[in-house]
Amino acid sequence: MSGFPAPPSFPVGGTAVVIGATGGIGAAFASALCREPAFARVVALSRSSVPALDLTDEASVAAAAASLDGAEVRLVIDATGFLHDAEHMPERSWRQLEAAHMAKAFALNAIGPALLMKHFLPRLPRSGKAVFAALSAKVGSIGDNSMGGWYSYRASKAALNQLVRTAAIKLARLRPDAVCVALHPGTVDTPHSAPFAKAGLDVRGPAEAAAQMLAVIDALTSAQNGAFLDYRGHSLPW
Ligand SMILES: NC(=O)c1ccc[n+]([C@@H]2O[C@H](COP(=O)([O-])OP(=O)(O)OC[C@H]3O[C@@H](n4cnc5c(N)ncnc54)[C@H](OP(=O)(O)O)[C@@H]3O)[C@@H](O)[C@H]2O)c1
Numbered sequence: 494m495s496g497f498p499a500p501p502s503f504p505v506g507g508t509a510v511v512i513g514a515t516g517g518i519g520a521a522f523a524s525a526l527c528r529e530p531a532f533a534r535v536v537a538l539s540r541s542s543v544p545a546l547d548l549t550d551e552a553s554v555a556a557a558a559a560s561l562d563g564a565e566v567r568l569v570i571d572a573t574g575f576l577h578d579a580e581h582m583p584e585r586s587w588r589q590l591e592a593a594h595m596a597k598a599f600a601l602n603a604i605g606p607a608l609l610m611k612h613f614l615p616r617l618p619r620s621g622k623a624v625f626a627a628l629s630a631k632v633g634s635i636g637d638n639s640m641g642g643w644y645s646y647r648a649s650k651a652a653l654n655q656l657v658r659t660a661a662i663k664l665a666r667l668r669p670d671a672v673c674v675a676l677h678p679g680t681v682d683t684p685h686s687a688p689f690a691k692a693g694l695d696v697r698g699p700a701e702a703a704a705q706m707l708a709v710i711d712a713l714t715s716a717q718n719g720a721f722l723d724y725r726g727h728s729l730p731w
Contacts, residue, residue, distance in 0.1 A: 497711045501531035504621045507567030508534045512546060512557075512609060515539040517683025518628065519572030521699035525707055532568070536561065548573055548605025558612035566616045568710070571609050571627040575601035576646050576685050583643040583689075595645045602649035603656060610660045610673070617664075617671045624710055625664075629653050629675035631723065636730030654721055654731060661719030672713045677723040678702045 509526045513519035514537035523537040538546040538557050546557040577583060581594040606627050617623040632643055633650025654675045661673040680686055680694050681702040690696045697705075702724060709726040721729045 497529050497531055497707060499530075501529070502622055502711050502713075503531045503567050503624075504565075505531050506533045506565065507618075507623075508532065508536060508561065508564040509568040510536045510538060510561065510566060510570070510613070512538045512569070512571045512613075513573035513628075515541060516572050516574070517685065517699045518678055518681055518702055519570070521703035522570050522572055522707070525700070525703045526568075529707075534564065536564075548601055548608065551608050554605075554608045554612050558616060561616055564616075565618055566613070567618070567621075567623050569609070569613045569617075569625045570710075571606050571625075573601065573605060574628060574630075574685065575649075577688065581645075583646055585642050587644070590644055595648075598645035598649040599652065602646070603652035606653055607656045607660075610656065614660060614664055614668075614671075614673065617668050619668060621670055622713075622715075623668065623671040624713055625660075625671070625673045626676050626706070626710055627653060627657050627674070628678055629657070629721065631677045631729055633675075634721070634730050657721070658719045658731075665715070665718050670715055672715055672718045674713065674717065674719070675721045676706055676709065677721070677729060678706060679724045 509532040511519050511523045514523045526532055526535045540547050544557050544560050545553055547553045630650045632647050633654055635651055657673055657675040664671050664673050680696045682696050682698055705724040723729055
């Protein structure tokens with residue numbers, strides 16, 4: 494499944510970078526991008542790549558970005574994220590709020606992606622289309638929050654959205670053709686969503702989700718810099 498129509502909107506021959514390429518959606522992005530003629534090279538980064546990139550270790554983020562020296566980086570997709578682990582499940586009540594859980598969510602969903610912006614945005618070319626897309630989540634929308642719960646995840650994704658928006662304003666001054674966006678993938682069948690993918694939800698496979706988001710990315714123009722969009726390209730409320 495491919496996302497880009499021909500001809501692609503990106504200048505041909507650049508490098509695409511997927512961060513979190515071991516994840517369900519990240520792996521699907523990496524394999525779809527390898528089939529896209531618009532990109533001469535796809536760099537798949539993760540905690541187990543060479544070089545390794547760990548969001549909690551800024552030196553590793555800087556070294557992974559430096560490994561792209563000389564590359565024409567046209568597309569960076571941040572497909573990392575944290576919702577639950579063996580110790581922490583999303584909170585249903587404020588009684589379950591716990592500092593360590595919140596700190597991990599903010600470290601992985603907001604601070605880590607901010608460090609990615611710090612080290613990867615300056616690598617985008619000065620002219621021609623280039624995109625930095627951070628995978629966010631609709632539950633990070635404050636305006637759309639009618640259910641409550643999931644405090645750490647919601648708040649850390651809301652922080653990510655604000656960081657994307659803030660970086661986009663600076664990016665517009667430095668790289669007028671570039672676009673920095675937050676993307677909501679919808680519910681996708683990965684380890685991230687597995688405990689919550691109940692019957693009745695529209696759960697899509699990672700390949701389908703990646704193809705849909707690549708179509709959104711291909712259609713992006715600089716007028717959408719700083720936007721928060723879903724996998725259909727529709728704007729989401731902040
Ligand atoms: N799946 C859904 O239904 C859904 C819905 C809404 C939003 N999203 C968002 O989409 C994104 C991707 O989700 P997914 O479903 O593909 O999740 P996933 O399969 O759990 O993948 C998460 C990725 O994050 C990486 N990661 C975790 N901690 C890291 C760290 N310290 N440093 C670097 N990378 C780290 C993981 O790497 P390791 O392999 O090294 O652990 C993995 O590549 C996330 O931002 C998520 O919030 C997903």
